Amino acid sequence: MSTSGRLVAGSRNRNEFVVINADEFGRPKPLQELSGRICQICGEDVEITEDGDPFVACHECGLPVCRPCYEYERREGNQSCPQCKTRYKRHKGSARVAGDEEEDDVDDLENEFDFSGDQQHFMNREFHGGLPTNLDTEPESNIRRLAYGGEDEGISPYHHAVVVPSFLSSQGRPVLHDSSISLQPRPMDPNKDLSVYGYGSVTWKDRMEEWKKRQIQIVNQLGGNSDGDRSDDPNLPMLRHPVPNAYGLWLTSVICEIWFAISWILDQFPKWSPIERETYLDRLSLRYEKEGKPFELASIDIFVSTVDPLKEPPLITANTVLSILAVDYPFDKVTCYVSDDGAAMLTFEALSETSEFAKKWVPFCKRFNIEPRAPEWYFAQKIDYLKGKVHPAFVRERRAMKRSYEDFKVHINSLVAKAQRAPEEGWTMPDGTPWPGNDVHDHPGMIQVFQGHADVHDGEGNMVPRLLYVSREKRPGFDHHKKAGSMNALIRVSAIISNAPYILNVDCDHYINNSKSLREAMCFMMDPVSGNKVCYVQFPQRFDGIDRHDRYSNRSDGEKCEKDIIPLVSSNPILASELKLEKKFGQSPVFVISTLEENGGIPKDASSASLLKEALHAISRGYEDKTEWGKEVGWIYGSVTEDILTGFKMHCHGWRSVYCIPKRAAFKGSAPINLSDRLHQVLRWALGSVEIFMSKHCPIWYGYGGGLKWMQRLSYINSVVYPWTSIPLVTYCTLPAVCLLTGNFIVPEISNYASIVFIALFLSIAASSILEMQWGGVSLEDWWRNEQFWVIGGVSSHFFALFQGLLKVFAGVNTNFTVTSKGGEDGEFLELYLFKWTSLLIPPMTILIINIIGVVAGVSNAINNGYDSWGPLYGKLLFAVWVILHLYPFLKGLMGKHERVPTIIIVWSFILASVGSLLWVRVNPFMAKQEGPVLEICGLDCN
Numbered sequence: 001m002s003t004s005g006r007l008v009a010g011s012r013n014r015n016e017f018v019v020i021n022a023d024e025f026g027r028p029k030p031l032q033e034l035s036g037r038i039c040q041i042c043g044e045d046v047e048i049t050e051d052g053d054p055f056v057a058c059h060e061c062g063l064p065v066c067r068p069c070y071e072y073e074r075r076e077g078n079q080s081c082p083q084c085k086t087r088y089k090r091h092k093g094s095a096r097v098a099g100d101e102e103e104d105d106v107d108d109l110e111n112e113f114d115f116s117g118d119q120q121h122f123m124n125r126e127f128h129g130g131l132p133t134n135l136d137t138e139p140e141s142n143i144r145r146l147a148y149g150g151e152d153e154g155i156s157p158y159h160h161a162v163v164v165p166s167f168l169s170s171q172g173r174p175v176l177h178d179s180s181i182s183l184q185p186r187p188m189d190p191n192k193d194l195s196v197y198g199y200g201s202v203t204w205k206d207r208m209e210e211w212k213k214r215q216i217q218i219v220n221q222l223g224g225n226s227d228g229d230r231s232d233d234p235n236l237p238m239l240r241h242p243v244p245n246a247y248g249l250w251l252t253s254v255i256c257e258i259w260f261a262i263s264w265i266l267d268q269f270p271k272w273s274p275i276e277r278e279t280y281l282d283r284l285s286l287r288y289e290k291e292g293k294p295f296e297l298a299s300i301d302i303f304v305s306t307v308d309p310l311k312e313p314p315l316i317t318a319n320t321v322l323s324i325l326a327v328d329y330p331f332d333k334v335t336c337y338v339s340d341d342g343a344a345m346l347t348f349e350a351l352s353e354t355s356e357f358a359k360k361w362v363p364f365c366k367r368f369n370i371e372p373r374a375p376e377w378y379f380a381q382k383i384d385y386l387k388g389k390v391h392p393a394f395v396r397e398r399r400a401m402k403r404s405y406e407d408f409k410v411h412i413n414s415l416v417a418k419a420q421r422a423p424e425e426g427w428t429m430p431d432g433t434p435w436p437g438n439d440v441h442d443h444p445g446m447i448q449v450f451q452g453h454a455d456v457h458d459g460e461g462n463m464v465p466r467l468l469y470v471s472r473e474k475r476p477g478f479d480h481h482k483k484a485g486s487m488n489a490l491i492r493v494s495a496i497i498s499n500a501p502y503i504l505n506v507d508c509d510h511y512i513n514n515s516k517s518l519r520e521a522m523c524f525m526m527d528p529v530s531g532n533k534v535c536y537v538q539f540p541q542r543f544d545g546i547d548r549h550d551r552y553s554n555r556s557d558g559e560k561c562e563k564d565i566i567p568l569v570s571s572n573p574i575l576a577s578e579l580k581l582e583k584k585f586g587q588s589p590v591f592v593i594s595t596l597e598e599n600g601g602i603p604k605d606a607s608s609a610s611l612l613k614e615a616l617h618a619i620s621r622g623y624e625d626k627t628e629w630g631k632e633v634g635w636i637y638g639s640v641t642e643d644i645l646t647g648f649k650m651h652c653h654g655w656r657s658v659y660c661i662p663k664r665a666a667f668k669g670s671a672p673i674n675l676s677d678r679l680h681q682v683l684r685w686a687l688g689s690v691e692i693f694m695s696k697h698c699p700i701w702y703g704y705g706g707g708l709k710w711m712q713r714l715s716y717i718n719s720v721v722y723p724w725t726s727i728p729l730v731t732y733c734t735l736p737a738v739c740l741l742t743g744n745f746i747v748p749e750i751s752n753y754a755s756i757v758f759i760a761l762f763l764s765i766a767a768s769s770i771l772e773m774q775w776g777g778v779s780l781e782d783w784w785r786n787e788q789f790w791v792i793g794g795v796s797s798h799f800f801a802l803f804q805g806l807l808k809v810f811a812g813v814n815t816n817f818t819v820t821s822k823g824g825e826d827g828e829f830l831e832l833y834l835f836k837w838t839s840l841l842i843p844p845m846t847i848l849i850i851n852i853i854g855v856v857a858g859v860s861n862a863i864n865n866g867y868d869s870w871g872p873l874y875g876k877l878l879f880a881v882w883v884i885l886h887l888y889p890f891l892k893g894l895m896g897k898h899e900r901v902p903t904i905i906i907v908w909s910f911i912l913a914s915v916g917s918l919l920w921v922r923v924n925p926f927m928a929k930q931e932g933p934v935l936e937i938c939g940l941d942c943n
């Protein structure tokens with residue numbers, strides 16, 4: 001059976017393979033009799049061999065190909081003739097070791113790799129079975145992988161189909177940028193630029209003298225007499241020993257920094273083995289869409305999940321569904337399943353409208369080959385009618401289509417308006433029967449097939465893929481496992497109704513932006529050689545409608561990877577008893593049989609009524625009881641980031657995944673554009689990580705001896721430990737304020753030599769991150785935003801997630817899943833400054849306030865105390881300003897004019913901040929008692 005997930009792995013994929021002389025479908029034209037013989041791949045002249053004849057690459061069909069192209073194809077490309085697919089034989093004189101001439105006409109591949117038994121292996125693979133063998137070859141590929149560095153270096157370019165999770169960021173999310181550079185913000189080290197403070201102050205110098213003397217005493221007491229001379233060297237003791245009057249502060253900061261250093265190192269590993277991939281859609285089509293033969297592209301079941309029509313507007317879901325129905329793929333090979341966890345009649349009715357509108361929309365898309373095929377975003381694009389050859393018919397039809405879409409929108413909006421207030425007796429359907437889902441938490445399973453009868457044609461005889469509405473049974477008092485549960489229900493329904501060998505999962509807001517996306521994925525999945533190892537292909541999520549400045553770092557900060565295409569691979573234990581399978585998959589014989597169909601498909605003799613009945617059984621509340629669903633089968637339960645957990649589990653079983661980045665973004669989604677939603681989303685992700693961290697699936701302990709690569713393990717570890725970094729982060733952000741308020745400082749004055757070392761360190765760190773950004777194509781601005789959001793998210797969401805996670809594990813307190821609001825339909829940034837107040841905002845607010853108070857107090861103190869006290873102040877100010885700058889977007893949101901901040905929150909934060917500050921000044925635990933040098937300068941308690 002199958003399971004799924006996403007996450008991990010890096011590649012960049014460029015479609016740069018050029019086929020010149022291609023027909024309008026991009027296929028190479030059949031052989032033309034050219035006098036001069038032009039290479040059909042690159043367009044250059046084909047060379048003349050020593051014999052005086054033109055060079056012939058393929059003796060089967062004689063397609064003219066020049067030697068360089070042939071050599072390239074033979075070595076790194078398809079390794080076979082692009083026209084007739086005959087595997088290339090080695091040529092006389094081809095670059096080869098001298099003396100193997102007699103091997104002429106030998107098939108390279110057969111020679112290099114032993115393929116016998118391989119096919120057998122594919123067939124018998126059990127889904128969660130061992131690691132597929134023969135990872136090292138990739139002849140006749142739909143794809144090309146360019147691997148750099150790491151294990152791949154210097155070996156064959158096909159060595160190791162290793163998919164390293166190169167793109168995980170600190171948030172454990174694959175980073176968006178087309179590079180392997182992950183954007184781990186690096187905490188600044190205060191020790192690095194302190195050389196500037198402390199000079200010009202006499203008192204400071206006195207203190208230093210005093211302190212040095214003490215160091216010498218200590219060294220002598222420790223019996224370091226032999227070393228006595230060296231202890232006079234001003235550099236050494238100062239680097240070895242902390243500031244004597246603020247030992248506690250110093251120690252705290254050092255502990256924080258050690259943790260930052262560890263997390264930074266963890267973050268570096270995944271960057272080591274980047275992989276680039278190319279897809280060749282034309283080859284896919286040549287191979288599987290031969291003219292005059294039935295298309296052989298595999299079927300795909302597409303799952304759309306939705307739960308709350310108020311937060312996930314039906315128009316957005318409708319657009320996603322339309323983009324799926326209009327996708328560039330044979331219509332009868334696509335089935336779209338919409339899972340409604342909210343059992344909302346609104347969703348149901350909107351879907352019904354959508355299926356009607358699709359009959360106009362889909363043919364229009366296909367006829368004019370437009371992009372994207374989600375009408376809202378298509379019509380939002382500006383078209384220049386004067387540019388290029390815009391057909392007059394197109395102009396007319398586009399206009400008409402726009403009008404029908406407007407009508408459709410009005411319709412949907414009126415449904416939404418109607419749904420705002422539920423009638424007392426609950427909703428009734430048009431035929432008068434009550435809507436079965438009136439109680440969201442207590443209702444039977446529902447399935448509705450909207451299309452799929454062969455007689456549903458659009459005007460031109462084009463047909464539209466089938467669309468199904470599915471709402472699984474819900475009963476109070478049971479854990480329904482949120483999205484993971486709904487996906488598992490869809491796996492079963494779809495296996496019974498259409499049983500495609502591959503599935504694609506999108507959220508309700510993830511419309512298909514590139515109608516060729518499915519083909520992109522199929523290049524990997526249906527690759528004759530490497531396809532059988534791939535458990536999923538994932539695409540990065542791009543966003544629409546984010547604020548131009550992307551203030552909350554949706555783009556760069558831990559971008560979520562969405563959309564997986566997952567093969568439903570059958571286990572083929574032909575002899576295993578039915579009983580054993582039922583124990584694993586549950587008691588639906590139709591479903592169990594479907595798991596045995598390697599190539600999908602449903603039994604021919606079954607009536608659709610009986611199949612629907614079976615499907616309803618498969619989505620009943622108790623279906624998964626005492627089965628392996630959620631444990632070994634399907635999406636894995638136990639974390640709100642079910643995708644990471646499931647992907648991890650698949651990788652542990654030795655499967656490989658592919659990260660696919662087509663030039664035109666494959667999918668787009670809406671990003672939360674107000675801070676509160678964003679923080680809640682990040683909170684949920686972090687909570688998911690904490691859940692995995694504390695479960696048996698913790699990547700630190702789990703799955704040794706399986707197929708998980710070391711680098712993958714490190715990346716997974718990184719993606720589950722990052723919430724812990726919030727503890728040192730909160731501490732670190734409070735330190736500057738504490739320093740300012742108490743007059744202590746965490747770093748001692750240091751010598752010139754030491755300051756040079758620190759400056760050099762600091763510069764090299766800055767240089768390395770600038771270089772990384774350059775390579776990764778990340779702009780400085782993106783990086784800075786990422787940095788900022790790392791601090792904001794860290795001190796709020798990650799911090800809360802830790803406590804919620806601990807509460808959940810140790811006290812069983814469950815938190816609910818806050819679905820992220822999907823942006824408004826018109827892509828305006830309406831909500832940007834709208835703050836919905838939540839307790840999440842208190843920590844960053846408090847930190848901000850105490851730092852501001854610290855700055856004010858420090859400066860006014862220095863003014864009172866005159867020139868001497870300015871020197872040491874700068875250092876502390878620098879830290880405080882560092883914190884304030886990082887919280888700046890937060891401050892800006894705070895000052896937004898659209899809605900007034902409830903006073904109670906301000907009051908609370910102020911009370912907390914001032915009580916805290918006063919306590920520090922009074923109790924002052926970090927201040928050394930008496931024996932330290934006397935504090936003459938600055939600090940609130942300064943006399």
Ligand SMILES: O=c1ccn([C@@H]2O[C@H](COP(=O)(O)OP(=O)(O)O[C@H]3O[C@H](CO)[C@@H](O)[C@H](O)[C@H]3O)[C@@H](O)[C@H]2O)c(=O)[nH]1
Nearest residue numbers: 305306307341482483486507508562640641642681819820
């Ligand atoms: O009980 C539930 C709760 C949520 N969902 C759906 O789950 C999806 C993701 O929810 P959303 O609030 O949009 O979360 P995001 O953080 O934006 O989603 C990302 O992160 C999730 C894991 O944390 C993944 O499941 C998603 O695929 C991925 O897009 C949405 O389609 C919801 O409708 C359900 O179907 N049932």
Ligand SMILES: [Mn+2]
Nearest residue numbers: 507509669820
């Ligand atoms: Mn989402």
Ligand SMILES: [Zn+2]
Nearest residue numbers: 058061081084
């Ligand atoms: Zn040929």
Ligand SMILES: [Zn+2]
Nearest residue numbers: 039042066069
């Ligand atoms: Zn050529």
